[in-house]
Amino acid sequence: MSLPNSFRLLAADGTARTGVLETPHGVVRTPAFMPVGTAGAMKGIHWREIRESGADIVLGNTYHLMLRPTAERIAALGGLQKFTGWNGPMLTDSGGFQVMSLAKLRKVTEQGVRFKSHIDGAVLDLSPERAIEVQRLFGSDIAMQLDECVRLPASRDEVDRAMQLSLRWAERCKRAFEGAPQGHMLFGIVQGGDVAKLRRQSAAGLGEIGFHGYAIGGLAVGEPQDVMLAMIEEAAPLLPQDRPRYLMGVGTPDDMIEAVKRGIDMFDCVLPTRNGRHGHAFTRRGVINLRNARHADDPRPLDEESSWPPARSYSRAYLHHLVKAGEALGAMLLSEINIAYFQSLMAGVREAIAAGQFADFRAATKAGWAAGDLPPR
Amino acid sequence: MSLPNSFRLLAADGTARTGVLETPHGVVRTPAFMPVGTAGAMKGIHWREIRESGADIVLGNTYHLMLRPTAERIAALGGLQKFTGWNGPMLTDSGGFQVMSLAKLRKVTEQGVRFKSHIDGAVLDLSPERAIEVQRLFGSDIAMQLDECVRLPASRDEVDRAMQLSLRWAERCKRAFEGAPQGHMLFGIVQGGDVAKLRRQSAAGLGEIGFHGYAIGGLAVGEPQDVMLAMIEEAAPLLPQDRPRYLMGVGTPDDMIEAVKRGIDMFDCVLPTRNGRHGHAFTRRGVINLRNARHADDPRPLDEESSWPPARSYSRAYLHHLVKAGEALGAMLLSEINIAYFQSLMAGVREAIAAGQFADFRAATKAGWAAGDLPPR
Numbered sequence: 167m168s169l170p171n172s173f174r175l176l177a178a179d180g181t182a183r184t185g186v187l188e189t190p191h192g193v194v195r196t197p198a199f200m201p202v203g204t205a206g207a208m209k210g211i212h213w214r215e216i217r218e219s220g221a222d223i224v225l226g227n228t229y230h231l232m233l234r235p236t237a238e239r240i241a242a243l244g245g246l247q248k249f250t251g252w253n254g255p256m257l258t259d260s261g262g263f264q265v266m267s268l269a270k271l272r273k274v275t276e277q278g279v280r281f282k283s284h285i286d287g288a289v290l291d292l293s294p295e296r297a298i299e300v301q302r303l304f305g306s307d308i309a310m311q312l313d314e315c316v317r318l319p320a321s322r323d324e325v326d327r328a329m330q331l332s333l334r335w336a337e338r339c340k341r342a343f344e345g346a347p348q349g350h351m352l353f354g355i356v357q358g359g360d361v362a363k364l365r366r367q368s369a370a371g372l373g374e375i376g377f378h379g380y381a382i383g384g385l386a387v388g389e390p391q392d393v394m395l396a397m398i399e400e401a402a403p404l405l406p407q408d409r410p411r412y413l414m415g416v417g418t419p420d421d422m423i424e425a426v427k428r429g430i431d432m433f434d435c436v437l438p439t440r441n442g443r444h445g446h447a448f449t450r451r452g453v454i455n456l457r458n459a460r461h462a463d464d465p466r467p468l469d470e471e472s473s474w475p476p477a478r479s480y481s482r483a484y485l486h487h488l489v490k491a492g493e494a495l496g497a498m499l500l501s502e503i504n505i506a507y508f509q510s511l512m513a514g515v516r517e518a519i520a521a522g523q524f525a526d527f528r529a530a531t532k533a534g535w536a537a538g539d540l541p542p543r
Numbered sequence: 544m545s546l547p548n549s550f551r552l553l554a555a556d557g558t559a560r561t562g563v564l565e566t567p568h569g570v571v572r573t574p575a576f577m578p579v580g581t582a583g584a585m586k587g588i589h590w591r592e593i594r595e596s597g598a599d600i601v602l603g604n605t606y607h608l609m610l611r612p613t614a615e616r617i618a619a620l621g622g623l624q625k626f627t628g629w630n631g632p633m634l635t636d637s638g639g640f641q642v643m644s645l646a647k648l649r650k651v652t653e654q655g656v657r658f659k660s661h662i663d664g665a666v667l668d669l670s671p672e673r674a675i676e677v678q679r680l681f682g683s684d685i686a687m688q689l690d691e692c693v694r695l696p697a698s699r700d701e702v703d704r705a706m707q708l709s710l711r712w713a714e715r716c717k718r719a720f721e722g723a724p725q726g727h728m729l730f731g732i733v734q735g736g737d738v739a740k741l742r743r744q745s746a747a748g749l750g751e752i753g754f755h756g757y758a759i760g761g762l763a764v765g766e767p768q769d770v771m772l773a774m775i776e777e778a779a780p781l782l783p784q785d786r787p788r789y790l791m792g793v794g795t796p797d798d799m800i801e802a803v804k805r806g807i808d809m810f811d812c813v814l815p816t817r818n819g820r821h822g823h824a825f826t827r828r829g830v831i832n833l834r835n836a837r838h839a840d841d842p843r844p845l846d847e848e849s850s851w852p853p854a855r856s857y858s859r860a861y862l863h864h865l866v867k868a869g870e871a872l873g874a875m876l877l878s879e880i881n882i883a884y885f886q887s888l889m890a891g892v893r894e895a896i897a898a899g900q901f902a903d904f905r906a907a908t909k910a911g912w913a914a915g916d917l918p919p920r
Binding site for chain 1: 582583584585586587588589607611612616619620621626627628839840842856857858860861863864865867868870871872873874875
């Protein structure tokens, strides 16, 4: 069954694409990086800075939010946007991935997954139908199907079983999503681990069911980058060309550039905020570790050409001091500097594709990272 | 010896006063509340929010900054303002109070205090001369004399000894401050514990030495409020009327209102940020504990009439959720909401004094706190 399409491709350059995705809460320019606001908040960043950084859309984690403050409470308070004050597009995952990584005593059956909350030990069930119900209570602009994501390495049989189960869950999610308000979207998720044939089977199966968009899941879970890229190359060509494609949980700037080259439109990752909290800055000269003593007396900014004011105005010496002293402001500044860098990278990608110069952009960007940081002063 | 006076009284209402203090980095409207940026940063607040909250001046802690990143490094990087990016007036304490409360193996002699750094165990000396040297390296707009602040309760002899020592250190600090650049100021500190006669002796002695301004120290260290206010009443009338008076480490909104009534012009305290990190909001209806379950489903803002946008726009339910989930954003929002409340209180105090309506303002403000929070919904 074909669903309405809110995605419009504006330009392609090879297999790289740029477009716009209309959601009930606004327009998303693609390729897009979605900052992760796990429990209804960005760690250490005000919402206005997320907006100013150039982010069109953010991601919320269903697992965390369904446990606390709960989906029913968020619905009673007017939905996730109203609750958080982020007045823009929001995608929520299905909760499945975090159930696997955070919850205790999880048990997967055909029906769904039963688990114990890591907060209070309550036993809860998450079925495909409940995953959709929860995300509709949130009022998510984009909901994700429930899937089972196996840890790699895993046997081929195990990967096959989880992929097939995820396909059956995809169908149930689609049925549960019927009657969702106009403009709200549901994405299916390609599984199949590191097995090319299973990835192709999953992508084709999801395309037959029909979704508003398609994610590729179960990657960036420790496998080498070439395996991840090979799996994208298997799946992407089999997904409907006119729908958005979202690579879940990815990734590093280099991962994103390579995935865009292979036709990916959307990304999410905790890397910019997590690494910011650990004193690492993503820049056009690669990753800079502000803990390093070489910065202690350095009056130069992180990047005098950054689009983000704090990356131009604060000295490396001050950022080094904040990180060494454990000051919250250090984590706050580096997290937002990193989010802004990811956004400026996506803006550059979009412009380059529109201009038919993606190959040059990719080469120049990688050359900048490879050249590395400024010499010490 | 009389020093140049950068303080101008604009109006008085009883013993309450309002004025302006000119510093090399800008004008401070008094009564003023100085947020505390211990180690060169506000905990969880961006500098621009400190500025937007209405703060004219902030305080830095010499003890922390002299240990890390060190005074010499800050000087080489252009001084505290340039280093931190706070482009406004800054007062630094002398380091003495934190040596007493944080350092290990401290030993007070006539010469100064020898202590072990709580960071790396290095043995350091802080003399009156070194305290001034360090603060001049910082480029502080207002430096404080080194003093000895005894813990209460203490014997009268002990309080007397520390007060007399502080007076001798005050003279040495004044000498060490000679030749400081135009417009930079040095404040003496009244000591004397809870002994009225010693407070009077200290205030009179400092007035004879002559400073740009005068602080009252060694209060708000656990004694009842009436003892603190009684000591202010002893000291304030003996301090030069045309100079600013600063009550160190104070305090609660009620403490500040009562101290303003008794002629105090400046305050500093970690309360708004520390209590913000613990989920407490200061409001015109008193202190609200956002951890309380009564807020979990409450869509109302903290204070719909607040001058600070987040206090009007975020629901109590969201703030409650952030606090319960341990999200950094909760501490960030409540810290800035509290700083903004302290600033709006000072703005109200200044206006009321200028209008000759301080008594009414004080009564109405206290009535608001006493009436308490809105009834639960």
